[in-house]
Amino acid sequence: DAKTTQPPSMDCAEGRAANLPCNHSTISGNEYVYWYRQIHSQGPQYIIHGLKNNETNEMASLIITEDRKSSTLILPHATLRDTAVYYCIVRGGIQGAQKLVFGQGTRLTINP
Amino acid sequence: DGGITQSPKYLFRKEGQNVTLSCEQNLNHDAMYWYRQDPGQGLRLIYYSQIVNDFQKGDIAEGYSVSREKKESFPLTVTSAQKNPTAFYLCASSGLQGVRVFVTEAFFGQGTRLTVV
Numbered sequence: 001d002a003k004t005t006q007p008p009s010m011d012c013a014e015g016r017a018a019n020l021p022c023n024h025s026t027i028s029g030n031e032y033v034y035w036y037r038q039i040h041s042q043g044p045q046y047i048i049h050g051l052k053n054n055e056t057n058e059m060a061s062l063i064i065t066e067d068r069k070s071s072t073l074i075l076p077h078a079t080l081r082d083t084a085v086y087y088c089i090v091r092g093g094i095q096g097a098q099k100l101v102f103g104q105g106t107r108l109t110i111n112p
Numbered sequence: 113d114g115g116i117t118q119s120p121k122y123l124f125r126k127e128g129q130n131v132t133l134s135c136e137q138n139l140n141h142d143a144m145y146w147y148r149q150d151p152g153q154g155l156r157l158i159y160y161s162q163i164v165n166d167f168q169k170g171d172i173a174e175g176y177s178v179s180r181e182k183k184e185s186f187p188l189t190v191t192s193a194q195k196n197p198t199a200f201y202l203c204a205s206s207g208l209q210g211v212r213v214f215v216t217e218a219f220f221g222q223g224t225r226l227t228v229v
Contacts, residue, residue, distance in 0.1 A: 034217065043202055043220030044155070087154070100145055100204070100218055101171070102155040 004088045009107040018075040020106050022088030025069040032091055033064060035073045037084040038105070044087065047073065078110045115139065118203050118221035125197075125228050133188045133224045135203035144186035145204040145218070148172060155202060161186055190226065197228045 005023040012018040024033065032051050036044040048055055048062045050071070055062045061074040075082055087105040116137040125131045135144065143162050147155040157170030161180040175194025180186055186205075190197045206218040 036218075041200070041223070041225075043204075043222050044218075046217040046219070049217060085154075099157070099160060099168075099170070100143075100206070101157055102147070104154040 004090060004103050006086075006088055006103060006106045008104065009109070011109050011111055012075075012078050014080060014110050014112050015077055018078040018082065018108060018110070020073040020075075020086050020088075020108065021070065022073070023070045024088070024090045027068050027090050033062065033068075033071050034089045034091055035060070035062065036087045036089065036102075037082075038087065039081075039084045044102075047086075078108075080110050080112065082108065083110045084108060116203060116205050116219050116221045118201075118224050120224060121222065123224055123226045125226070127228055128192045129228075130192060131190050131197075131226065133190070133201055133203075133226070135186045135188065135221060137184055137205040137219070139205055139207060139219060140183070141205035141207040141219075142183070143206045143218075144180070145206075146170075146176070146178065146186070146188045147202040147204065149200040149202060149223075158188065197226060200225050 032049050034049040035047040037047055038044040048057055048060050050062045050064050052064055052068055062071060064071045085105040085107050087102050091100060119134045145160040146158040148158055149155050156172050158172055158176050159167055159170055159178040161167035164180055164183050167178050167180050175191055177189045201224045203221045204218045
């Protein structure tokens with residue numbers, strides 16, 4: 001599985017858009033980009049994933065660059081409850097590539 | 113409700129004792145995972161299993177053992193050989209869907225906090 005690089009921490013004001021970057025320069029053609037978040041002392045929660053097109057759901061938007069070497073998770077109107085550690089993972093989309101490896105993530109703090 | 117359940121939430125053991133952490137899922141997922149998390153750190157993969165009766169070591173398997181006798185269950189044993197077992201342990205599962213067998217997102221349990229005294 002490809003490795004990812006994320007900034008260790010970020011701050012964002014409540015009500016603003018939070019943009020979390022992730023570099024995955026060694027991503028291969030069949031690997032998806034997944035985002036999870038972990039609120040203190042809980043299990044990680046799935047947010048969104050994508051292959052090459054931008055994706056949006058009720059929680060967030062995912063922007064993947066055309067060369068797929070980096071992506072950005074966007075929380076459009078951050079709230080205090082969005083304070084968490086956010087993990088970006090790349091993962092094979094085909095059976096047999098099931099190893100799911102997490103990095104250190106980005107600790108996002110939403111400030112009132 | 114469908115989900116993944118870890119028990120117990122808190123566990124205390126004396127040093128030198130083996131302890132088994134439970135993980136059960138009713139999502140009909142093929143793949144299951146165990147992670148360890150230390151304070152302020154990310155998740156580190158201990159073991160994972162893609163199918164019943166098969167499992168692979170992750171990055172920090174030493175001092176741990178697993179079994180996968182049933183699709184819905186993936187218990188983790190923390191043995192006395194694990195030098196620093198006190199940690200937060202997370203179990204996850206993910207499935208396969210579609211004709212092209214794409215991986216679905218992983219679902220996590222709420223974790224077991226193990227303290228060895």
